[in-house]
Amino acid sequence: MKIEVYSPTIRRKEMDAVLTAMVEEKIGPGERSRLLIQTAREQLRFDYALALRSPAVALHLALKALNARAGQAVAVSALSPRYYLQVIEDLQLTPLFCDVSYDFPCMSRETIESAFANKPEGLEVCAVVLHHTLGFMPDALAIAELGIPVIEDISQSYGSWIKIAGKKNSEEGETAAASAAADNAKKEDAPVKLSGVFCILGLEERDMLTSGGGALLFAMNRRDGAALRNFSSIADEYCLPDINAALAVVQFKEALRNIERRRDIASVYVQASLRTRHKRFIPLVEDEYNNYSFSLVLEAGLKDVIAYAKKKEIVVESAFENTLAGGQLCANCPVGNSLALRTVLFPMYPRLRSQDAERVSRLIMTLP
Numbered sequence: 001m002k003i004e005v006y007s008p009t010i011r012r013k014e015m016d017a018v019l020t021a022m023v024e025e026k027i028g029p030g031e032r033s034r035l036l037i038q039t040a041r042e043q044l045r046f047d048y049a050l051a052l053r054s055p056a057v058a059l060h061l062a063l064k065a066l067n068a069r070a071g072q073a074v075a076v077s078a079l080s081p082r083y084y085l086q087v088i089e090d091l092q093l094t095p096l097f098c099d100v101s102y103d104f105p106c107m108s109r110e111t112i113e114s115a116f117a118n119k120p121e122g123l124e125v126c127a128v129v130l131h132h133t134l135g136f137m138p139d140a141l142a143i144a145e146l147g148i149p150v151i152e153d154i155s156q157s158y159g160s161w162i163k164i165a166g167k168k169n170s171e172e173g174e175t176a177a178a179s180a181a182a183d184n185a186k187k188e189d190a191p192v193k194l195s196g197v198f199c200i201l202g203l204e205e206r207d208m209l210t211s212g213g214g215a216l217l218f219a220m221n222r223r224d225g226a227a228l229r230n231f232s233s234i235a236d237e238y239c240l241p242d243i244n245a246a247l248a249v250v251q252f253k254e255a256l257r258n259i260e261r262r263r264d265i266a267s268v269y270v271q272a273s274l275r276t277r278h279k280r281f282i283p284l285v286e287d288e289y290n291n292y293s294f295s296l297v298l299e300a301g302l303k304d305v306i307a308y309a310k311k312k313e314i315v316v317e318s319a320f321e322n323t324l325a326g327g328q329l330c331a332n333c334p335v336g337n338s339l340a341l342r343t344v345l346f347p348m349y350p351r352l353r354s355q356d357a358e359r360v361s362r363l364i365m366t367l368p
Helices: 010-021 030-046 055-065 081-089 110-117 140-144 170-186 222-229 242-273 303-311 334-342 354-365
Strands: 048-052 075-079 094-097 125-132 150-153 197-202 215-219 294-295 343-346
Touching: 010 242, 030 048, 030 197, 030 242, 048 222, 055 125, 055 150, 055 197, 055 215, 055 222, 055 294, 075 110, 075 222, 081 094, 094 110, 110 140, 125 140, 125 334, 140 150, 140 242, 215 222, 242 294, 242 354, 334 343, 343 354
Parallel strands: 075 094, 075 125, 125 150, 150 197
Antiparallel strands: 048 215, 197 215, 294 343
């Protein structure tokens, strides 16, 4: 049986929540969207949020809230999602592409400063959009110290700050996980390390949490929240429907359980990767990674590895196919462009069976 590289973690609880919304015939923006914001606020402790139909709408509104003007530049990583470029161009802004390093897939203060040093004279940078690529958390505080407003995209890194105490048995584990999640929500000093003026939490199919499509746009403090409140009466056509919000509420509540499962799978893959010549990205802080994905930077191109995996009935794919570099959309970013040609993703999702994880680990150990 073929093992896919990705599968959404939709269980009975998510299905029941969506079905209830359908039976009650309340599928447009409404009470469930407000419940989603309340649920997310308990975990992230933001001041104000909007539940929107897509991350593209969220980025558009975030840039408008920063009063970005036509002709100004927006700094983005070479490994950012491709839709960033569309939004930037639709607002008549200019993209300023920033490179990454071979060891870490997010842009850093150093790579941003390098891009600033080489930008056209007179080009004013109005924002940095900091994507947490493959779930890795960049040093947002150091980047914010540059004095340019930062928009953080935590769509793939949600939960990196959640600490998991240890392994638990199934039924007992669910109760303990729910209790731990509640405890986390109650802590006034919840360790969410976000330094952006605004933050985007995408809820698309391949994001860490999914509603089937959509995003939360939020501000951590009252001053920045006031800017988002200007969009509180935005038309319903821009807002997240309740049928999607119902799914996302359960995803928030199940996050701890899913992160724990990802950790277990990743531990198997990491041991296997130690026997290969290919390299892993390493998080800046080892215990602050949610194991959104498992990737390897290959010594050569992707073609041979993808073909080899196919023979084993395991799907692997380019990690950065849907990024700016993967779409060959950014120049002057040699490292990002190189990584886009050599980085591969392996199956990693909470519903992956243990025997399938073992099959993938054997594949990793024997990669050409």
